Amino acid sequence: MERRATFRSPLLPWLLVLPQLLIIFVFFYWPTGEAFHWAFTLEQPWGGGRQWVGWQNFQEIFGSAAYWSSVRTSLTYAFGTSALAILIALLLALFIDREVRASRGWRVALIWPYAIAAPAIGMIFRFVFDPRAGVFSTLNALWPGAWDPALNGTHAMLMLILAGAWQLVAYNFVFFLAGLQSIPRPLIEAAAMDGAGPLRRMRDIQVPLLAPTFFFLVVINLTDSFTNSFGLVDIMTAGGPARATEIMVYKIYADGFKGLDYSGAAAQSIVLMGLVILLTVIQFRFVERKMHYR
Amino acid sequence: MKFRLTALAAGLALTLGAPAAQAQQRQGFTFWYGLTGQLSDVVQEVCKRFNDSQQQYQITCTSQGDYAKALQNTIAAFRAGEQPTIVQVYDIGTADLMLSGQYVPARALMSEQGYDVDWSNYIAPIAAYYANSKGEMLSFPFNSSTAVMYWNRAEGRKVGFENPPATWEDLHKALVAMKQAGSACPMSMDFDSWALFEQFTAAHNIPVASKDNGYGGLDAEYVFDNQPLVKQHFNNLLNWYKDGLIKVRTPESGQNVIASFASGDCNVTFGSIASHQTVRLTAKEGLDWTPALLPVYAGHERYNTRVGGASLWALKGRPQTEYKGAAAFFAFLATPESEEFWSTRTGYVPVTRTGYERMKDEGFFERPENVGREVAMKSLLLREPTPLTKGLRLGNLTQFRAAYANEMQAAFAGQKSMDQALASLQEQGNQLLRRFQQTYRGKTLP
Numbered sequence: 211m212e213r214r215a216t217f218r219s220p221l222l223p224w225l226l227v228l229p230q231l232l233i234i235f236v237f238f239y240w241p242t243g244e245a246f247h248w249a250f251t252l253e254q255p256w257g258g259g260r261q262w263v264g265w266q267n268f269q270e271i272f273g274s275a276a277y278w279s280s281v282r283t284s285l286t287y288a289f290g291t292s293a294l295a296i297l298i299a300l301l302l303a304l305f306i307d308r309e310v311r312a313s314r315g316w317r318v319a320l321i322w323p324y325a326i327a328a329p330a331i332g333m334i335f336r337f338v339f340d341p342r343a344g345v346f347s348t349l350n351a352l353w354p355g356a357w358d359p360a361l362n363g364t365h366a367m368l369m370l371i372l373a374g375a376w377q378l379v380a381y382n383f384v385f386f387l388a389g390l391q392s393i394p395r396p397l398i399e400a401a402a403m404d405g406a407g408p409l410r411r412m413r414d415i416q417v418p419l420l421a422p423t424f425f426f427l428v429v430i431n432l433t434d435s436f437t438n439s440f441g442l443v444d445i446m447t448a449g450g451p452a453r454a455t456e457i458m459v460y461k462i463y464a465d466g467f468k469g470l471d472y473s474g475a476a477a478q479s480i481v482l483m484g485l486v487i488l489l490t491v492i493q494f495r496f497v498e499r500k501m502h503y504r
Numbered sequence: 505m506k507f508r509l510t511a512l513a514a515g516l517a518l519t520l521g522a523p524a525a526q527a528q529q530r531q532g533f534t535f536w537y538g539l540t541g542q543l544s545d546v547v548q549e550v551c552k553r554f555n556d557s558q559q560q561y562q563i564t565c566t567s568q569g570d571y572a573k574a575l576q577n578t579i580a581a582f583r584a585g586e587q588p589t590i591v592q593v594y595d596i597g598t599a600d601l602m603l604s605g606q607y608v609p610a611r612a613l614m615s616e617q618g619y620d621v622d623w624s625n626y627i628a629p630i631a632a633y634y635a636n637s638k639g640e641m642l643s644f645p646f647n648s649s650t651a652v653m654y655w656n657r658a659e660g661r662k663v664g665f666e667n668p669p670a671t672w673e674d675l676h677k678a679l680v681a682m683k684q685a686g687s688a689c690p691m692s693m694d695f696d697s698w699a700l701f702e703q704f705t706a707a708h709n710i711p712v713a714s715k716d717n718g719y720g721g722l723d724a725e726y727v728f729d730n731q732p733l734v735k736q737h738f739n740n741l742l743n744w745y746k747d748g749l750i751k752v753r754t755p756e757s758g759q760n761v762i763a764s765f766a767s768g769d770c771n772v773t774f775g776s777i778a779s780h781q782t783v784r785l786t787a788k789e790g791l792d793w794t795p796a797l798l799p800v801y802a803g804h805e806r807y808n809t810r811v812g813g814a815s816l817w818a819l820k821g822r823p824q825t826e827y828k829g830a831a832a833f834f835a836f837l838a839t840p841e842s843e844e845f846w847s848t849r850t851g852y853v854p855v856t857r858t859g860y861e862r863m864k865d866e867g868f869f870e871r872p873e874n875v876g877r878e879v880a881m882k883s884l885l886l887r888e889p890t891p892l893t894k895g896l897r898l899g900n901l902t903q904f905r906a907a908y909a910n911e912m913q914a915a916f917a918g919q920k921s922m923d924q925a926l927a928s929l930q931e932q933g934n935q936l937l938r939r940f941q942q943t944y945r946g947k948t949l950p
Contacts, residue, residue: 252943256604257583261945270939276910276932340758360757361917447756449906450695452914467576469903470600471939 242483248476255470267477276453277461277478284436284457287370291439292431294375296424299382304412306383307390317387324380328441335373336446359447363454366447370455373442374435382427389423390416429493433486458482530562533826534588535833536581538574538814539647540567542781546849553845554836561829571597571814572902578819582606587819589826590833592646594814595633596901599718601817602642603899603944608818608827610634610641610834617831621838625856629884630811632894636950637719643815644834645855647846649778650809650880651703651798654762656771658792659687668796672740675772675799679749682771692753692761692770693741695909695916698812699774699798700741701728706893707798707883708733709807713937718897722941722949729930733801739922742915752916766791774798776812777880781851784873794876797883807893808886813852844868853880897949899940907932 217223249267251260271277302320306313323331338344341357349357359365393416401411440459443449449456449464456464458478466475537547544567551565568574571594578591593601601607614621623631623641634643653675655668663681665674675691682690693700705712710731715724728734744750753764753773762779764770768788780795787793800806816837818830836842843859846852847868854860860881863869869878898904907929915925 252939254604254943255579255600256606257579258604258606258944258947263942336756336758343758358757360752360754361913363917450754450756450909450913452917452919453910464906465903468572469900469906470575470579471900471903473943474939 332445
């Protein structure tokens with residue numbers, strides 16, 4: 211029994227979606243088109259003219275050690291943040307789902323961090339990780355020089371991952387909790403009657419049934435870490451030390467807006483866009499299709 | 505329907521017409537600048553003083569964030585045809601704007617509007633930075649500074665240094681003595697290239713790049729890595745860091761060098777004279793300190809340092825009447841009264857000789873709150889600027905500075921030797937210069 215709304219005039223549906231199409235055109239296709247154009251030219255910042263240079267911008271970025279370092283940094287950050295955020299969120303959701311004491315309150319508290327803007331988080335964590343005054347300064351009090359994000363690239367990256375994961379945990383938590391609550395109770399009750407303890411039920415029933423949520427979150431977290439990490443990096447490390455935290459989006463900003471190399475930055479944005487599209491395609495083609503349990 | 509349209513048009517005309525009518529009495533124009541916080545407040549005071557000083561023009565001043573953001577916003581506005589009449593551009597954005605040709609040169613602007621300006625009144629090393637190859641100023645210096653050493657006098661006396669050391673060798677001795685006396689941070693530094701690299705080369709008359717640091721053409725190349733003194737200097741800094749004489753203080757690690765000095769944590773640091781105000785206002789109670797000339801290595805003659813800060817440009821493409829206002833504003837800024845007002849409320853130096861003389865005559869530099877600020881003037885006016893000390897006219901300097909920070913961090917973190925870092929920096933710098941040259945192919949510096 212299929213119900214379908216039909217329009218008498220073929221024009222009306224187009225008119226109805228027109229505002230949406232316009233918005234997408236103005237804020238996505240147009241800038242993307244411009245970026246493509248710039249990526250193949252050398253653009254003078256003050257608009258004095260541009261010249262066609264073919265693939266030169268791409269050759270230069272692929273031939274630059276700094277660019278590949280930013281790709282590595284982005285991957286480290288994206289996978290580190292996603293793994294940590296998913297793991298912690300899953301644990302928290304499992305606990306809340308078991309109705310530990312005051313879980314209603316915890317639930318609200320755990321959703322809040324997602325509403326905080328990245329630069330604000332950056333400021334807060336800058337204090338937390340401050341080598342002389344922050345929480346981590348106790349490390350330095352015990353072993354001088356043990357914690358030095360200003361010069362040690364690993365420390366700086368760790369600091370970013372912790373801050374990034376802290377924010378994503380909240381987002382992931384919401385999805386995991388919803389996923390857990392949609393698992394049919396009879397399954398869990400049956401397992402309990404068969405003598406499975408809480409840990410066993412988590413391992414054999416709840417976590418496997420969460421697989422679709424899990425894969426959805428992996429893709430979302432990775433994409434988010436690639437594109438939304440800018441605020442944290444800008445406030446906490448500015449890409450340093452020695453490019454150790456210069457992720458791809460930050461390099462685009464630094465080269466394009468600070469350095470006024472619009473063409474090089476446009477070429478980098480195109481590569482990044484390709485990467486994010488690839489991730490999304492993987493999600494739609496493989497993950498979504500194979501992960502149907504019910 | 506027709507009535508409604510007319511009513512709408514009438515309403516629009518009324519709302520739009522009201523401010524237009526006011527503007528008819530006073531010619532409005534806009535000024536965008538890249539200063540924030542207390543400095544932005546002072547700029548607003550300057551604008552108000554200008555508006556109150558005459559009846560013909562009305563300036564509207566808007567802070568656009570820091571220097572880099574102000575430049576970004578101006579370029580975006582320019583490309584959309586919405587640029588301000590006057591914009592403040594920092595020293596290293598000068599080359600881009602000069603090559604773009606999208607400005608009204610200072611001389612042309614003033615003569616067209618009927619102002620007779622004595623250009624030799626502008627202090628030579630300041631004027632040279634913003635001048636074309638013929639020595640004619642293209643923009644107006646506004647907030648000008650130079651690099652100095654900040655010296656904790658009390659801590660210096662404790663280890664037998666009555667005065668700030670004049671040579672790096674003596675500074676080293678002082679730092680060692682301070683450490684032995686128990687100081688946890690004899691000197692602080694960050695990875696900003698301005699004071700410890702760019703101004704260092706000026707004070708020693710060492711070239712950063714060929715063709716007179718780029719003044720001679722876009723095909724200049726970086727040559728600092730071939731200078732033994734540059735290598736020696738940076739290896740010294742690294743060794744002193746390893747010896748615990750220097751501590752790294754960056755904003756990202758929670759404390760910048762100026763704060764580390766003002767709080768009394770570190771005894772010596774390097775920075776802009778503009779920070780004099782910050783140190784004075786935030787200094788720990790009883791901190792006995794002074795700015796001093798940058799040290800030079802023993803056996804080297806001392807040269808003048810370069811001007812830093814930013815200048816004001818009149819952009820092309822505005823209605824002719826607005827340039828009348830712009831010229832009036834520039835003339836207003838060059839009066840000794842305006843200069844004194846600006847220097848009193850900020851840490852910047854006067855930019856004209858008459859302004860400087862007047863401030864000297866009035867005992868400005870003897871006032872307790874300004875003691876030590878004459879050091880910056882001394883540093884700038886030490887001698888006639890040479891082709892190497894008048895400035896850097898190099899493209900993509902912002903990216904070069906970022907590369908400098910990254911290479912220094914790599915060397916200080918022990919990932920590579922200082923010599924490798926400098927060689928790599930020179931190579932990256934040359935790539936940036938070639939890219940800049942290609943972007944502006946067929947154009948020459950004015």
